[in-house]
Amino acid sequence: MLLRVVTEDWVSAAIIVGTLPLIPIFMMLIGWATQARMDRQWQLLSRLSGHFLDVVAGLPTLKVFGRAKAQAESIRKITGEYRRATMRTLRIAFLSSFALELLATISVALVAVTIGMRLVHGNMELYDGLVILILAPEAYLPLRQVGARYHAAVEGVAAAEEIFAVLEAPVPAGGTGVVPAGGAVGVAVDGVTVRYPGRAADAVRGVSFAVEPGETVALVGPSGSGKSTLLNVLLGFVRPTAGRALVGGADLADVSLDGWRERVAWVPQRPHLFAGTIAENVRLARPGAADADVVEALRAAGAGEFVAGLPRGVETVLGEDGAGLSAGQRQRIALARAFLADRPVVLLDEPTAALDGETEAGIVEAVRRLAVGRTVVMVVHRPALLGVADRVVRVDAVVGGADDRGDGNGGGGLGSRAGGGSS
Ligand SMILES: Nc1ncnc2c1ncn2[C@@H]1O[C@H](COP(=O)(O)OP(=O)(O)O)[C@@H](O)[C@H]1O
Ligand SMILES: [Mg+2]
Structure with a gap:
């Protein structure tokens, strides 16, 4: 020009x-x-x-x-x-x-x-x-x-x-060790205390419990007592201020966190769905999964029926954070991720919070299927899901200041239950 x-x-x-x-x-x-x-x-x-x-x-x-x-x-x-x-x-x-x-x-x-x-x-x-x-x-x-x-x-x-x-926020660096191989591994926390930076009080204090390989344990306790924090400790997202987390008998601080997370499926308290199709959202857990596996995972999670009822099925495009689905439907899609991931250890954070009775029953059934042959730690709010657990561990809120409890939480606080299918 x-x-x-x-x-x-x-x-x-x-x-x-x-x-x-x-x-x-x-x-x-x-x-x-x-x-x-x-x-x-x-x-x-x-x-x-x-x-x-x-x-x-x-x-x-x-x-x-x-x-x-x-x-x-x-x-x-x-x-x-x-x-x-x-x-x-x-x-x-x-x-x-x-x-x-x-x-x-x-x-x-x-x-x-x-x-x-x-x-x-x-x-x-x-x-x-x-x-x-x-x-x-x-x-x-x-x-x-x-x-x-x-x-x-x-x-x-x-x-x-x-x-x-x-x-770029620093993630707790892991070690280089490997989690002992084998199918379902056990996990445990041993005298774990967590104080978040900038907080005056501990989020959890001196909590101990062990989950045997293949066992399903329910964590119960009042809101804010640190249940989600304990799951974060087991995931290696939060490093305990005192005590240690054990995975397959090894100290989580010593093992490679990436390697460990490859063995864990985690459904957080508020699972995030991304703008994209249902299939893409489920496939997040295993990007290479075949279409049939995605459909199977949705079915296992109790989402098969409603997804099939959608005009475009698994190709239905969701809005940001699953817009267009009910809370229960979002929760089941998040569970489908855990089914598709097919990991030996499963951590569930209040999978039935904010659901109505009928939806809850569907998810309880899905969790029961998911728990078979896997080590499961789930935070449970409502009684329906307790039936799935082999054992219940109570987490009490940290009582301000006084060091009134360091005894941890032995298993069986609420009595043991006959496990639903898990060994
Ligand atoms: N990322 C965080 N930073 C600071 N404090 C936190 C963080 N996450 C949780 N907490 C605090 O730790 C305590 C336990 O929280 P949480 O583990 O979410 O309990 P629960 O899951 O049993 O409701 C609460 O007092 C909460 O405010
Ligand atoms: Mg929580």
Whole structure:
């Protein structure tokens, strides 16, 4: 394009070449002047939007407890701050793009004026003048677009930095040992105490229990007593402050965590489904699995019927976090992952929380099938699932301050039950 201008008219070409670099130079100058401010603004914006989301997501709970009114003031304050922060950010964005647009316009005007002069003096053909005039703004277009994209990029960088902060957060490093081979391995916690960083109290204190290979153990205890934390310890996500976790008789601190996690299927308290098809979501557990295996896993998890009833079956596309499915359906798809993964050790965190009776019965049956021949530790909230367990371990809430219990939790707190199929 510039070449065309050069061949048509070198004066205009010289003006364009002379003014083009001004745009990036000004962009950098503006960038430097506002960088710190922009960074702060984006941080503020993302913090506010996160806060806003928390408050809104928590509204149903607050409503139930009659506290929704009290949150109105908080929401008003957040939205007010959000608006002001957005306006400040937009002002900077508008000002900088205004400056760039102005620069480009003045440069084109400069070209236009010289062409006009030469046309008047008869030094230039009308055709040439028109061609240059039409082409000149095109020369600035890409750079102006860069200016417009710049703000989108700043936003992206801010988001990416947050993501990397999570990705780069140190994960407890594992050892290099291997978990003793064999089918179902036993797991145990031995005097485990966990205190999360920045917390004044222990999340769990001095808990001990052992799960034999092939045994199904239910963890029960009040909310906040550290049941999920204990599963996280067994997964190697959380390192005990004191005590140790044993897997297959080896200290989890000494074994390779990747190797260990290949032996474990885990269904967390709130399993996340990704935007994608049902099949893709189940296949997460074993990416190479054949279609038939995916269908089989769904069937085993008690999801076969409702998935088959969907117009597109396993190819049904789910929204973010399983939008379009009920809680029970999401839970069964998460269980299907555990079936497909087919690992010797299974950790389930409250698989029947928030389900109605009929759905719960389906999941209890699915868990009973899953438990056969596997070592299972499951956090249980409601009695229905207790029937699946061979043994119940009670986890008590840590009582503030006083070191009143270090005795751990021997098995059989609530009495042993005849196991449903597991050996
Ligand atoms: N990632 C975390 N950081 C700090 N504290 C946590 C974290 N996870 C859980 N806790 C705290 O540890 C305690 C036990 O939590 P949790 O293991 O989730 O209990 P449960 O699953 O029995 O309801 C709670 O007081 C909780 O607030
Ligand atoms: Mg929990």
